[in-house]
Amino acid sequence: MEPIIEVRNLTKIFLSRRAKVTAVDDISFDVNRGEIFGMIGPNGAGKSTTFAMMSTLIKPTSGSIKVSGFDVEKEGDRIRPIIGIVPQQYSLYSDLTARENLELMGNLYDVPKKVMKERIEYYLKLVNLEAQADRFTGRFSGGMKQRLSVVSAVIHDPAIIFWDEPTTGLDPQTRQAIWKLARKFNTEGKTLIFTTHYMEEADKLCDRVAIMNVGKLVALDTPQNLKRASNSASLEDVFIHLTGEEIRD
Amino acid sequence: MNIKSELKKSWIIMIKEFKQIFRKKALMIPLFAFPLIMIIFFGYGMGGTVKNVDILVVNDDTGTASSSLVQEIGSFIPKYGDVKMFSITYTKDMGQSEAERKIDAGLYKAVLIIPQDYSERVAKNESVTLTLLTDSSDTTSSGIIINFMKQLFAGTAGSLVSLKIPDIYGKLEYLDFLTPAVIALTVFFGTVQSTGYAIAGERQDGTIVRIMMTPVSRGAVILGKTLHQLILQLARAVILILGATVILGVTMNGSWLLVALVLIIFTFGAVGLGIAMSAISEDMTSFQQLSLLFTLPSMFATGVFYPLSSVPDWMRWIAYTMPLTFANNAMRTIMVKGQGLAFIANDLIILIFFAIFYFGLGVYLFRREV
Ligand SMILES: Nc1ncnc2c1ncn2[C@@H]1O[C@H](COP(=O)(O)OP(=O)(O)O)[C@@H](O)[C@H]1O
Ligand SMILES: [Mg+2]
Numbered sequence: 001m002e003p004i005i006e007v008r009n010l011t012k013i014f015l016s017r018r019a020k021v022t023a024v025d026d027i028s029f030d031v032n033r034g035e036i037f038g039m040i041g042p043n044g045a046g047k048s049t050t051f052a053m054m055s056t057l058i059k060p061t062s063g064s065i066k067v068s069g070f071d072v073e074k075e076g077d078r079i080r081p082i083i084g085i086v087p088q089q090y091s092l093y094s095d096l097t098a099r100e101n102l103e104l105m106g107n108l109y110d111v112p113k114k115v116m117k118e119r120i121e122y123y124l125k126l127v128n129l130e131a132q133a134d135r136f137t138g139r140f141s142g143g144m145k146q147r148l149s150v151v152s153a154v155i156h157d158p159a160i161i162f163w164d165e166p167t168t169g170l171d172p173q174t175r176q177a178i179w180k181l182a183r184k185f186n187t188e189g190k191t192l193i194f195t196t197h198y199m200e201e202a203d204k205l206c207d208r209v210a211i212m213n214v215g216k217l218v219a220l221d222t223p224q225n226l227k228r229a230s231n232s233a234s235l236e237d238v239f240i241h242l243t244g245e246e247i248r249d
Numbered sequence: 250m251n252i253k254s255e256l257k258k259s260w261i262i263m264i265k266e267f268k269q270i271f272r273k274k275a276l277m278i279p280l281f282a283f284p285l286i287m288i289i290f291f292g293y294g295m296g297g298t299v300k301n302v303d304i305l306v307v308n309d310d311t312g313t314a315s316s317s318l319v320q321e322i323g324s325f326i327p328k329y330g331d332v333k334m335f336s337i338t339y340t341k342d343m344g345q346s347e348a349e350r351k352i353d354a355g356l357y358k359a360v361l362i363i364p365q366d367y368s369e370r371v372a373k374n375e376s377v378t379l380t381l382l383t384d385s386s387d388t389t390s391s392g393i394i395i396n397f398m399k400q401l402f403a404g405t406a407g408s409l410v411s412l413k414i415p416d417i418y419g420k421l422e423y424l425d426f427l428t429p430a431v432i433a434l435t436v437f438f439g440t441v442q443s444t445g446y447a448i449a450g451e452r453q454d455g456t457i458v459r460i461m462m463t464p465v466s467r468g469a470v471i472l473g474k475t476l477h478q479l480i481l482q483l484a485r486a487v488i489l490i491l492g493a494t495v496i497l498g499v500t501m502n503g504s505w506l507l508v509a510l511v512l513i514i515f516t517f518g519a520v521g522l523g524i525a526m527s528a529i530s531e532d533m534t535s536f537q538q539l540s541l542l543f544t545l546p547s548m549f550a551t552g553v554f555y556p557l558s559s560v561p562d563w564m565r566w567i568a569y570t571m572p573l574t575f576a577n578n579a580m581r582t583i584m585v586k587g588q589g590l591a592f593i594a595n596d597l598i599i600l601i602f603f604a605i606f607y608f609g610l611g612v613y614l615f616r617r618e619v
Contacts, residue, residue, distance in 0.1 A: 055462060056462075080464050081464045083462070087458050089454065091454060091459050093265070093456055095268070095273070096268060096269070104261065105463065107261045108261060108463035108464070109464065
């Protein structure tokens with residue numbers, strides 16, 4: 001299998017006012033082309049930080065990442081056009097309409113006008129927002145925002161999609177809709193990497209799951225193998241087994 | 250990335266900023282009405298005194314009467330003050346138009362021209378006329394100087410000495426002094442606040458992350474935001490100046506192009522300052538506090554409401570550390586004195602330095618890492 005992302009000895013240390021936080025601690029893994037790759041781990045495990053480095057948003061303290069063969073630190077300009085990210089926050093302009101938010105993204109990604117128009121109609125329909133297309137997103141519910149946020153990240157037809165907690169806090173219907181989108185994008189050949197808190201989601205969707213804990217990668221395998229290895233019936237048990245029972249925030 | 254695509258991206262960002270600002274209906278009131286309200290309230294409610302005003306005495310007379318007159322002016326200390334009112338420079342053989350140029354250049358607040366035959370005529374009890382030119386663009390100072398001189402001549406040499414006071418900039422009032430500076434102040438506050446607040450907001454709601462993930466450069470984002478501010482602030486200045494001239498009868502003696510030039514340079518610096526401050530604040534609230542800390546003092550310390558010539562030295566030094574001081578000065582020189590580029594060159598150079606420094610700082614601090 002051909003890796004599309006290669007992470008090697010990746011470390012990120014944040015130096016905030018007083019504390020030194022090792023958010024990501026020497027992790028290495030590959031993401032294969034065309035797979036759905038899940039990252040799970042308690043709050044503060046370093047998932048979002050890893051995402052931010054893979055998507056060129058922040059620089060690693062040490063180690064390296066190659067995305068589609070390009071180095072994140074030196075060739076960010078080559079990487080950005082082929083990836084799409086859905087940040088952990090909704091990150092939509094609340095004073096622009098749904099359509100304007102999509103157009104802004106399309107324009108900044110240099111999507112040709114005609115193609116963009118078609119894609120916007122298509123995606124708005126796909127996530128069931130056609131009727132809300134010309135409303136300001138500030139008034140949208142969480143589910144509506146997330147659906148729009150998800151399609152904002154694919155308006156330029158990226159090969160790799162990053163979703164950071166796309167389903168957290170959403171109703172079951174919206175979560176179902178997002179899973180459907182994940183499968184759809186995947187059958188189109190896109191590589192999808194996402195983080196989640198919901199184990200059954202990782203279990204159902206992912207080809208492979210990485211489990212992170214306090215900055216370290218503690219396991220990486222298919223859901224089946226992970227369950228088999230720790231003799232657990234569910235991924236949740238594997239997770240608790242590997243990351244401990246204490247509650248973190 | 251080529252220039253055309255950079256400019257296209259800047260354009261996209263600019264359009265977005267305009268869409269956003271025009272949808273904030275509540276913002277239109279502070280944007281346009283507050284400055285006018287400020288001009289009206291302060292314009293009709295302020296006065297002042299002056300100290301150590303630089304005046305030039307052109308004395309072509311060699312007699313004793315003129316030298317005692319000059320001495321009297323030079324040693325005058327106002328009733329409740331402890332400092333001399335005037336700081337006198339002497340010269341002779343200077344025509345009225347040359348004297349006016351000295352005032353235009355801001356070298357003196359007033360010029361008193363004593364005719365050659367002053368002493369002789371006073372001795373013979375003949376009538377004589379002195380000419381007093383004042384910098385009426387600084388209405389506070391010139392009003393006080395004129396009052397002083399009138400009293401002086403009424404009291405001493407009798408009614409034979411009369412004073413001719415030509416209006417070199419036309420009839421002016423405090424409003425004319427105030428308005429150019431309020432425009433500069435408005436542009437400064439407006440730019441710093443709206444640029445910084447927008448970025449702090451985009452950081453807080455995560456939209457900046459999305460923008461930065463697209464193949465758009467930092468430079469293009471900043472340029473887009475700058476273009477937006479330039480257009481917005483210039484439009485605002487034009488509306489405010491027209492409003493002030495039409496509604497309040499404020500004087501606009503100078504070139505609109507020069508006003509635009511000053512404001513464009515000034516806006517660049519203010520955009521940079523707004524970006525820099527938003528870059529070091531964590532969210533919108535902390536930006537708000539930081540920006541007030543920076544902008545509010547310039548409102549009071551830079552001579553928007555009173556002439557800097559009448560404040561103590563230490564206050565003047567503080568004022569000279571603030572770019573608004575120079576913008577105020579340039580705006581007054583253009584709008585009230587109707588002067589050209591040569592007379593605002595010094596102010597412009599300082600404003601250009603300010604713009605380069607803060608714009609550079611803003612670009613530097615506005616990282617892709619958000
Ligand atoms: N910008 C930052 N500055 C300082 N510390 C940070 C920053 N971003 C994240 N952290 C810290 O890094 C650790 C990992 O955070 P994060 O990657 O967001 O975890 P997760 O997404 O798995 O919940 C946490 O301890 C968090 O507080
Ligand atoms: Mg996270």
